[in-house]
Amino acid sequence: xxxxxxxxxYLITPFVxxxxxxxxxxxxxxxxxxxxxxGFVPRPAQPVAVWLHAVSVGEALAAxxxxxxxxxxxxxxxxxxxxxxPTGSERVQQQLGTQVLHSYAPYDxxxxxxxxxDTVRPAKIVVMETELWPNLLHAAAQRRIPLTIANGxxxxxxxxxxxxxxGFTGEMLAKVTRIAAQSEADAERFRWLGxxxxxxxxxxxxxxxxxxxxxxxxxxxxxxxxxGARPVWIAASTHDGEDELVLAAHRELxxxxxxxxxxxxxxHPQRFDAVAxxxxxxxxxxxxxxxxxxxxxxxxxxxxxxSMGELFAYYTAxxxxxxxxxxxxxxxxxxxxxxxxxxxxxxxxHMHNFxxxxxxxxxxxxxxxxxxxxxxxxxxxxxxxxxxxxELGEAGRRVVxxxxxxxxxxxxxxxxx
Numbered sequence: 490x491x492x493x494x495x496x497x498x499y500l501i502t503p504f505v506x507x508x509x510x511x512x513x514x515x516x517x518x519x520x521x522x523x524x525x526x527x528g529f530v531p532r533p534a535q536p537v538a539v540w541l542h543a544v545s546v547g548e549a550l551a552a553x554x555x556x557x558x559x560x561x562x563x564x565x566x567x568x569x570x571x572x573x574x575p576t577g578s579e580r581v582q583q584q585l586g587t588q589v590l591h592s593y594a595p596y597d598x599x600x601x602x603x604x605x606x607d608t609v610r611p612a613k614i615v616v617m618e619t620e621l622w623p624n625l626l627h628a629a630a631q632r633r634i635p636l637t638i639a640n641g642x643x644x645x646x647x648x649x650x651x652x653x654x655x656g657f658t659g660e661m662l663a664k665v666t667r668i669a670a671q672s673e674a675d676a677e678r679f680r681w682l683g684x685x686x687x688x689x690x691x692x693x694x695x696x697x698x699x700x701x702x703x704x705x706x707x708x709x710x711x712x713x714x715x716x717g718a719r720p721v722w723i724a725a726s727t728h729d730g731e732d733e734l735v736l737a738a739h740r741e742l743x744x745x746x747x748x749x750x751x752x753x754x755x756x757h758p759q760r761f762d763a764v765a766x767x768x769x770x771x772x773x774x775x776x777x778x779x780x781x782x783x784x785x786x787x788x789x790x791x792x793x794x795x796s797m798g799e800l801f802a803y804y805t806a807x808x809x810x811x812x813x814x815x816x817x818x819x820x821x822x823x824x825x826x827x828x829x830x831x832x833x834x835x836x837x838x839h840m841h842n843f844x845x846x847x848x849x850x851x852x853x854x855x856x857x858x859x860x861x862x863x864x865x866x867x868x869x870x871x872x873x874x875x876x877x878x879x880e881l882g883e884a885g886r887r888v889v890x891x892x893x894x895x896x897x898x899x900x901x902x903x904x905x906x
Contacts, residue, residue, distance in 0.1 A: 490654070490656070490657040490660070491623045491624070491627065491657070491660070494623055494624075494657075495598065495599060495623075495624060498596070498597060498598055499598060502596070502598070505596075506523075509523070512759075515759035515760075516575055516576075516757075516758065516759040518575030518578070518579075519575055521575075522592070522593060525592040525593040525595070526593050526594075526595060526596055526601075527595060527596065527601045527604070528595035528596075528600070528601040528602065528603070528604030528605035528608070529604065530592045530605060530608055530609065531608075532608050532609075533566075533569065533590055533609060533610075534566065535566055535567060536567065536610070536612065537567060537568070537569045537590070537609050537610060537611045537612065538559070538562075538563040538567045538568060538611070538612050538613065539559050539563065539567075539568050539569070539611060539612065539613045539614070539615055539903070540568075540569045540570075540571065540609060540611035540613070540614050540615070541555070541556060541559070541568060541569070541570050541571070541614075541615040541616075541617070541639075542570075542571045542572075542594050542614075542615070542616045542617060542620060543570065543571075543572055543577060543581075543617040544572060544573045544574070544577065544594075544617070544618075544620055545572060545573060545574040545576060545577040546574070546576045546577050546580050546756075547822060547823060548572075548577070548617040548618055549570075549572055549577045549580045549581055550580065550699070550823070551617065551618075551640060551695060551696045551699070551823070552570075552617050552639075552640075552695075553584060553585075553699065554695055554698045554699055554700060554896050555615075555639065555695055555896060555899060555900070556568060556570060556585065556589065557585075558896060558900055559900075559903075560585075560588050560589065562900070565587070565588045565589075566587070566588070566589070566590065568588075568589045568590070569589065569590040569591070569592070569609055569611060570585070570589045570590070570591050571591070571592055571593060571594035572591075572593060572594065573593065573594055576757065576758060576797070578591065578593065579797060580797070580798065583797070583798050584798070597622040597623065597624045597625055598624065599624050599627075599628070602622075602624050602625050602628045603628055606628055606629070606632060606634070611634060612634070613634065613635050613636075613637070613903065614629055614634055614635070614636040614637070615636075615637050615639050615903060616636065616637070616638050616639065617638075617639055617640055618638075618639075618640050618641060618642055619638075619641065619642055619643060619644075619647055620638075621651070621658070621661050621662070623657075623661050626661050626664040626665065627664060629664070630664040635666040635667070636664070636665055636666050636667075637665070637666055637667040637668070637669060637902065637903050638665055638667070638668045638669065639669050639695070639899055639903070640669065640671055640692075640694060640695050640696070640895075640899070641668050641669055641670045641671060641675055641676075641679065642670070642671045642672075642675045642842075642845075643675050643678040643679060643682075644820065644841045644842050644844065645841055645844075646820075646841055648678045648682070651682055652681075652682065655682055655683065656683075658682045658683055659682060659683020659684075660683070662679065662682060662683050662684035662685075663683065663684070663685060665684065665688065666688065667688055667690070667902055667903075667905075668684055668688055668689045668690070669690055669692040669898075669899050669902050670689060670690065670691050670692065671691075671692070671693065671694040671845055671895075672691060672693075672694075672845045673691045674844075674845075675691075675845075676689045676690070676691045690902065692895050692898045692899050692902065693892060693894060693895030693898065694825075694845060694846065694892065694895055695895045695896045695899060696823055696825050696846070697825060697889055697892040697893050697894075697895060698893050698894070698895060698896040699825070699826070699829070701801065701829060701830065702801050705798075705799060705800075705801035705802040705805070706801060706802070706805050706830075708799065708802040708805075709801065709802035709803065709804065709805025709806045710805060710806075712787075712802060712803070712805070712806040713805065713806040715781075715784070715785065715786055715787050716750060716787045716792075716806060717786070717787075719748045719749065719750050720746055720748065720749045720750070720808060720872040720873070721749070721750045721751075721752065721806060721807045721808050721809075722742075722749070722750075722751060722752070722807055722808060722809040722810070722811065722868055722872065723751075723752040723753075723754065723794075723803055723804060723806075723807040723809070723810050723811065723827075724751065724752070724753050724754065724811045724813055725754045725794075725800060725803065725804070725810060725811065725812055725813055725822070725827070726754060726755075726756040726800075726812065726813040726814055726822040727753065727754065727755050727756060727764075727813035727814070728755075728756055728757075728813060728814055728817060728819050729760065730817050731813055731814070731816050731817050731819075732753065732755065732764050732767055732768075733767070734816050734817075734861040734864070735751070735753060735811070735813075735816075735864075736751075736753075736767070736768060736771055736773065736791075737861070738861065738864040738865045738868065739751040739773070739790070739791065740771075740773075741865035742865050742868050742869060742872075743790060745869055746869070746872065746873075749790075749868075749872065750787065750789075750790065750791070750792060751790065751791045751792070752791075752792045752794055752803050752806065752807060753768070753791055753792070753793055753794065754793075754794030754800065754803055754813075755794075755795075756813060756814065756822070758795070758797060761777075761793065761795040764793060765777060765793050765795070768791045768793070773789075773790045773791045774788075774789040774790045774791070775789050775790070775791045775792075775793060776788075776789040776791075776792050776793070777792075777793045777795050778792060778793060778794050778795055778796045778799070779795045779796055800826065801826065801830070804826065804827050804830050804832060805830060807832060808832075808833075808871070808872055808878060809832065809833050809835065809868060809871045809872060809878065810827035810832045810833070810834055810835065811835040811836065811859075811864070811868075812824045812827065812834060812835070812836045814839070814842075815836040815837035815838070815839050815840050816837035816838075816839070816860075816861050816864075817837070817839060818839045819839060819842075820839060820840065820841045820842030820843070821836060821837075821839060821840035821841070821842050821843045821847070822842075822843070823843065823846070824836055824840075824843055824846050824847060824850060824856060825846050825889055827885070828850060828855060828856070828882075828885030828886065828888060828889055829885070829886065829889045830882075831882035831883060831885060831886050832878075832882055832885070833855075833856075833857070833871050833877075833878050833881035833882055833885075834850060834855065834856040834857070834881070834885060835856070835857050835858075835859050835864070835867060835868075835871075836856065836857075836858055836859070837858070837859060837860065837861070838858060838860060840858075849888050849892065850885060850888055853884045853885070853887065853888045854880075854881070854884055855881055855882075855884035855885035855887075855888050856881075856885065857881075
């Protein structure tokens with residue numbers, strides 16, 4: 490099966506490169522650093538203790554506490570971090586700089602993986618969440634490099650997909666040294682797919698251990714001063730097809746509260762201009778975060794969050810948070826970030842990538858699931874009920890605090906691998 494997978498991978502490589510060229514029209518970074526994707530990276534100046542892979546922005550952010558702990562353990566320059574997307578790459582470089590070595594991950598072709606491993610020569614490999622690459626797992630096992638799946642999760646959708654090729658999936662998982670699952674449900678799914686039971690542990694979700702960035706909190710407080718006493722809500726990490734629903738909800742909200750402000754933060758930077766054009770075409774007054782002058786007051790109906798790495802600042806400036814990717818079937822994004830700040834958290838019905846976090850917030854009455862139709866009314870109620878917002882926010886804080894500790898458990902497991 491792995492041979493067939495590899496043949497197909499080589500056959501589709503030209504189309505993958507064409508897709509990178511196509512996506513590079515909107516985000517030029519997709520056209521750059523192609524050599525890294527084929528395993529051509531510089532040899533490190535000192536031994537690499539851990540190669541950690543986080544596919545994109547969400548996984549990279551989730552991995553930050555772990556990466557920083559690994560740096561503290563092994564020293565700067567000894568952790569190699571890879572991503573697949575330019576936005577994930579940008580976030581790694583922005584937050585970690587020269588403390589880590591960084592590149593794109595190699596494609597999962599035997600030659601590319603071998604070239605990368607033979608150059609980097611990591612002592613250990615850590616893969617975040619659900620990145621099961623047959624040739625990487627095979628190459629690591631051949632070289633006897635311990636490989637840990639960290640913060641492992643299998644959504645019902647992923648579980649169903651892997652279940653269709655259960656035999657092949659079991660062969661892959663048998664080559665993994667350790668699986669640190671987010672929840673017992675995730676652990677059971679890994680075991681059912683063929684992972685050796687003794688190698689699977691329930692560690693919790695390290696997203697609960699994410700530290701609040703003080704500089705961003707201060708920036709958010711300054712942003713709120715420029716907004717004033719207006720009711721403010723955020724639609725964070727929205728996707729194509731979701732912005733229309735968000736803007737429709739804001740239009741409805743403005744009918745009862747003309748002073749309300751929406752901070753709209755698209756998930757992907759290549760969509761900033763399109764979302765700005767959409768809001769203006771629908772008649773909303775708009776200001777862009779990137780174009781704000783120092784001290785400029787925010788008077789528009791919509792503030793476009795067209796900057797990278799400021800999501801906590803935007804959350805800090807708000808009264809209520811809607812986490813995107815959930816009103817349409819994307820699977821949702823990290824609801825724990827606004828909860829940690831004590832914000833009431835709203836999300837749509839499509840949260841299959843964050844089932845555990847969603848359930849914990851709902852059980853604690855710290856989060857509210859809404860449909861697009863009921864979003865305006867939910868916002869109206871919360872924005873005019875400070876007591877209810879405070880209750881929801883405090884419940885969310887307690888959920889986050891009660892579930893911390895996965896990071897230390899995961900570090901111990903990686904050390905044992």
